Amino acid sequence: MDANPFWDFSLAIYRRPGVPACCLALQDRRGVDVNLLLFAAWAGLDCGVRLSADDLARIDGAVAGWREEVVRPLRTLRRRAKAEDDELYRRMKAAELEAERVQQDRLFAAGGVSRQSGGNVDFAAANMALLVPGGDPALDELVGLLAGS
Numbered sequence: 001m002d003a004n005p006f007w008d009f010s011l012a013i014y015r016r017p018g019v020p021a022c023c024l025a026l027q028d029r030r031g032v033d034v035n036l037l038l039f040a041a042w043a044g045l046d047c048g049v050r051l052s053a054d055d056l057a058r059i060d061g062a063v064a065g066w067r068e069e070v071v072r073p074l075r076t077l078r079r080r081a082k083a084e085d086d087e088l089y090r091r092m093k094a095a096e097l098e099a100e101r102v103q104q105d106r107l108f109a110a111g112g113v114s115r116q117s118g119g120n121v122d123f124a125a126a127n128m129a130l131l132v133p134g135g136d137p138a139l140d141e142l143v144g145l146l147a148g149s
Contacts, residue, residue: 005115006108007101009042010035018145025138032131033067035100036060039107040131041146044123047113051127062110063103071099121147 013019026032040056043049051059078092125143132139 004105004108005046006039006042006111007104009046010038010104013038013041013146016145016148019142022138022142022145026132026136026142029138030132030136033060033063035063035067035071035103035107037128037131039104039111040127041124041142043111043113044125044127045119045121045146046115048116048118048120048123049113049127050123051130053130056127056130059107059110063106066099066103066106071096071103074099 014023023032023034023037026037027034036056036059039059040051043051074092074096078089078096081088081092121143124146128139128143129135
């Protein structure tokens with residue numbers, strides 16, 4: 001897939017100070033798929049789309065196999081290599097990033113949403129909250145960081 005505004009959004013958002021820490025805290029503490037979390041944010045913030053739990057389940061279903069069979073094993077290998085070999089760590093990090101790009105292309109295709117005016121942080125917050133039942137301080141912080149866009 002050549003053009004994926006969701007991927008562009010994710011790269012821009014993830015470069016913001018504090019965003020990676022929030023996303024990784026939600027991933028490690030709550031088992032949240034960061035790519036799905038970013039998709040929920042993008043749909044609300046850039047596309048003005050309020051997703052339902054059923055929407056997110058359908059979209060997640062389109063990438064669950066890829067995440068379980070490719071992304072998570074690469075993440076495990078990268079984390080293991082970090083303490084052992086810098087070159088292998090660098091290669092695993094690049095492979096994991098490429099696998100996440102593929103996952104985001106699939107999320108973009110499955111999501112069926114596109115950029116339009118009217119997006120806002122409230123939609124993004126509501127979408128992301130569906131992925132974090134009961135809330136989490138990292139989610140609250142992430143919403144605050146997105147509000148600065």
